[in-house]
Amino acid sequence: MKKTVELNYLTPLEFVATYARKELIGERDSLEEEAKMPIIEIISKISQEDYFDLLEAFDRFAPEVGYLYCGEHDVFHEYEKCPFCQLDICIDY
Numbered sequence: 525m526k527k528t529v530e531l532n533y534l535t536p537l538e539f540v541a542t543y544a545r546k547e548l549i550g551e552r553d554s555l556e557e558e559a560k561m562p563i564i565e566i567i568s569k570i571s572q573e574d575y576f577d578l579l580e581a582f583d584r585f586a587p588e589v590g591y592l593y594c595g596e597h598d599v600f601h602e603y604e605k606c607p608f609c610q611l612d613i614c615i616d617y
Contacts, residue, residue, distance in 0.1 A: 540570060
């Protein structure tokens, strides 16, 4: 019998873009405060793959909104531990 496991995660761009929505202004303000820059600059840095300086901000902000950041796999997830680390899976997106 074949079994399927679905792992839900967000890339950094997907995660940050979520908080650009108008109805999430409180969360966006918190993210901008942690990153010490406006959301448009955060998105720009991510799209240029130049966001190493944002990793600590991600680690502090993500738990506020129910996520954790895995730097090894560069993903945000809602699991207690990174599912890719636990399953020893490499991801390439």
